[in-house]
């Protein structure tokens with residue numbers, strides 16, 4: 001799927017989780033970093049793709065992307081699995097622990113979950129594509145939904161575009177039907 005669909009899926013999943021939990025007080029710093037972490041988590045698995053926007057924006061990105069691609073075993077490999085999720089989760093937690101002394105207003109727990117939810121949404125979305133996702137690596141089987149490959153989404157094609165619009169519609173419907181909770185969440189940002 002394209003980065004745009006992943007961004008939307010990540011924020012929709014995160015919004016859903018936030019609205020279904022009892023609202024708690026967070027600082028502006030936490031709220032902002034959580035959204036950024038969620039978006040990074042939402043595209044993080046695609047660092048194994050040399051043409052990913054993630055790499056295209058770096059000066060030596062093309063070359064570095066290819067190198068990382070080889071190291072990670074090619075597209076849709078380790079970063080698209082539960083093992084990858086654990087590795088990224090542990091790594092991101094270590095990074096947050098490192099940043100905490102200089103950003104004491106940041107709630108590590110909330111930011112970490114925002115990242116993880118973004119990353120899980122990525123794997124779930126990719127499961128709907130033709131290539132599938134090797135969830136259970138090292139078991140080399142790529143899972144896909146629906147199980148019949150021809151019914152799945154081809155990245156960038158009209159089915160993905162309708163997926164995007166559908167997701168957007170569901171997100172808007174959900175947030176408007178939970179308007180009071182949504183306002184309440186914003187009232188908990190101090």
Ligand SMILES: [Zn+2]
Nearest residue numbers: 001045046126
């Ligand atoms: Zn992917």
